[in-house]
Amino acid sequence: MSLDSPSTNQSSLEQVSSNQRLLKESKQHAYFVTGTDTEVGKTFVSCALLAACHDAGLSTAAYKPVSAGCDVTQAGLRNEDALALQQASNTALSYDEVNPIAFAEPIAPHLACAKLMTKGQGAPIELDAITKGYAALSEKKSDVLLVEGAGGWRLPLGQNSQGHEQFLSDFAVGQKLPVILVVGMRLGCINHALLTAQAIEQDGLNIAGWVANILEPEMPFLDENIQSLEHLLHAPLIARVPRAPSPSAVKECVNLSLLGLEKA
Numbered sequence: 001m002s003l004d005s006p007s008t009n010q011s012s013l014e015q016v017s018s019n020q021r022l023l024k025e026s027k028q029h030a031y032f033v034t035g036t037d038t039e040v041g042k043t044f045v046s047c048a049l050l051a052a053c054h055d056a057g058l059s060t061a062a063y064k065p066v067s068a069g070c071d072v073t074q075a076g077l078r079n080e081d082a083l084a085l086q087q088a089s090n091t092a093l094s095y096d097e098v099n100p101i102a103f104a105e106p107i108a109p110h111l112a113c114a115k116l117m118t119k120g121q122g123a124p125i126e127l128d129a130i131t132k133g134y135a136a137l138s139e140k141k142s143d144v145l146l147v148e149g150a151g152g153w154r155l156p157l158g159q160n161s162q163g164h165e166q167f168l169s170d171f172a173v174g175q176k177l178p179v180i181l182v183v184g185m186r187l188g189c190i191n192h193a194l195l196t197a198q199a200i201e202q203d204g205l206n207i208a209g210w211v212a213n214i215l216e217p218e219m220p221f222l223d224e225n226i227q228s229l230e231h232l233l234h235a236p237l238i239a240r241v242p243r244a245p246s247p248s249a250v251k252e253c254v255n256l257s258l259l260g261l262e263k264a
């Protein structure tokens with residue numbers, strides 16, 4: 001990403017037409033949803049997107065490959081995000097299909113994993129397992145498949161059983177997934193958004209679109225911050241999401257056509 005590209009609006013338009021071309025070329029539209037940080041609204045926005053797709057007559061499925069912070073239930077570990085995504089998908093999915101790797105403790109997943117292993121429990125996180133779970137969901141052939149990351153873009157997964165250092169971004173890169181970037185609108189978000197976009201682009205992936213999630217409606221210069229990001233990010237703004245009681249209350253804010261997703 002360079003900050004002196006000829007016209008950022010032009011590059012956003014190019015991204016929209018690339019989104020539309022991809023729509024025509026492939027049957028399933030899969031996206032990796034990342035954010036400028038943890039707790040910026042990745043799950044909230046993903047559920048709104050799934051609801052918007054449902055209303056547009058598209059079949060949907062969602063994947064939360066790695067979660068940390070779960071309730072211990074009789075059925076097993078249950079994570080809030082994964083449950084919300086499971087419920088927002090209109091394809092029937094088991095919990096384990098949506099969230100194959102779960103840790104009880106609400107800490108960085110690689111640390112939760114290491115802590116279990118020092119107690120002689122669990123096993124290293126394997127990128128291959130994440131890829132297999134994704135392939136199984138992909139087989140459902142939903143029109144749209146959303147993958148919610150965890151934390152921000154460069155989430156460490158720790159070393160696999162071969163001693164290879166892994167990141168969740170490696171999975172998105174391996175699958176060549178277009179990325180949807182959720183920007184939590186608050187002071188400092190421009191720097192976080194630009195650094196995240198730079199890392200995604202340096203990893204060779206496209207940002208299919210970004211979302212301005214208005215966490216703090218009273219943020220000073222909110223409009224100017226959004227305009228700056230529109231100017232500096234090489235991707236279309238697909239939704240400006242206000243604070244709302246539920247994701248379905250903001251589903252109409254999502255401009256699916258900018259992602260190349262049209263009504264079925």
Ligand SMILES: Nc1ncnc2c1ncn2[C@@H]1O[C@H](COP(=O)(O)OP(=O)(O)OP(=O)(O)O)[C@@H](O)[C@H]1O
Pocket residue numbers: 035037038039040041042043044045081150151213214215241242243244245246
């Ligand atoms: N636009 C919004 N309106 C109202 N509440 C919101 C909005 N966006 C996010 N929230 C709330 O903020 C909190 C954090 O959002 P969310 O869980 O979607 O973030 P996240 O990026 O998915 O976090 P994590 O990194 O834990 O996965 C949640 O309680 C969510 O309901």
Ligand SMILES: [Mg+2]
Pocket residue numbers: 042043044081148
């Ligand atoms: Mg989440």
